[in-house]
Amino acid sequence: MSELIKEEGPQKGAGQQKVSRRNLLADLAKATVGLAAGVAVLSASAGQVEAESSTPQLAPSPAPLAKQIPQDQLILRMQRELYKALQKPAEQRQWAMVIDQRKCVGCSSCTVACKAENKLPPGVVYRPVIEEEYGTFPNVSRRFLPRPCMHCTNPPCIKVCPVAATYKQKDGIVVIDYDKCIGCRYCISACPYGARTFDWGEYYTEGTPELEKYELEPAFEYGEKRARVKHNSPINNTRKCHFCLHRLNEGMLPMCVTTCIGRATYFGDKSDPESLVSELIGSSRVMRLKEELGTEPNLYYLV
Numbered sequence: 001m002s003e004l005i006k007e008e009g010p011q012k013g014a015g016q017q018k019v020s021r022r023n024l025l026a027d028l029a030k031a032t033v034g035l036a037a038g039v040a041v042l043s044a045s046a047g048q049v050e051a052e053s054s055t056p057q058l059a060p061s062p063a064p065l066a067k068q069i070p071q072d073q074l075i076l077r078m079q080r081e082l083y084k085a086l087q088k089p090a091e092q093r094q095w096a097m098v099i100d101q102r103k104c105v106g107c108s109s110c111t112v113a114c115k116a117e118n119k120l121p122p123g124v125v126y127r128p129v130i131e132e133e134y135g136t137f138p139n140v141s142r143r144f145l146p147r148p149c150m151h152c153t154n155p156p157c158i159k160v161c162p163v164a165a166t167y168k169q170k171d172g173i174v175v176i177d178y179d180k181c182i183g184c185r186y187c188i189s190a191c192p193y194g195a196r197t198f199d200w201g202e203y204y205t206e207g208t209p210e211l212e213k214y215e216l217e218p219a220f221e222y223g224e225k226r227a228r229v230k231h232n233s234p235i236n237n238t239r240k241c242h243f244c245l246h247r248l249n250e251g252m253l254p255m256c257v258t259t260c261i262g263r264a265t266y267f268g269d270k271s272d273p274e275s276l277v278s279e280l281i282g283s284s285r286v287m288r289l290k291e292e293l294g295t296e297p298n299l300y301y302l303v
Helices: 021-054 074-086 109-118 156-160 186-190 255-259 276-281
Strands: 095-100 129-136 139-146 166-168 174-176 196-198 238-240 265-269 299-302
Touching (some): 074 265, 074 276, 156 166
Parallel strands (some): 095 299
Antiparallel strands (some): 129 139
């Protein structure tokens, strides 16, 4: 039909358009074809994406371990500085320890690790953690003070030993010769820090049907293998922290340093101005216990 047909429905104004029925059917056909083509394209794209996602992807090869570990980690830095210090003569290095009280959470992991490393018997503790509560209720808090041997520059314990069993090494560590020690305990009284204890020869499983094997295992303090047998050293000797000297000589950090969960304990050569401990000792937060006594401890605290 060639005649035009008016669009059904009410008139909406003078601008109402007239549409040819033939043109209307042609437009509908074009729209249907376009919609079908679009659906086909989308289906093909989805199939391609699915095929690509199902294809196994090869993982990138891992980087070498040395590159994965950040080189600025403090524990790694201390280890590197330990190797560096061991290359020098003993008299040219001075071992020191720094403890950050803000990082110490009082977990006592250092105490436990020290006892395990040195096979310490009942009553012998090299590194106790002293707890202190401060403030006024209800505004109170707690702080923790690990207290190993101070390894003083001017140690009073050496002066009172009648047999020279306690002496200071060239690297600054105060040590005890178990074979010379007579158990007089003068050094325990002379130490102003309470850092020395006495080995009375006790066992944890004493009084039970049988001593456990772990109590009879030898200790390797000072690099010497000593089985724990009655009347043999270090039983009836004074004992104390020695910065894990047997580990240091093998290129390892003290056990308390490596087991500290908060990285609150630092160790190194303070004679090296570029070492971590030298940097920390220069902090405005640093302090030492009982400095007024003139003992010059080589253990520092950050408060």
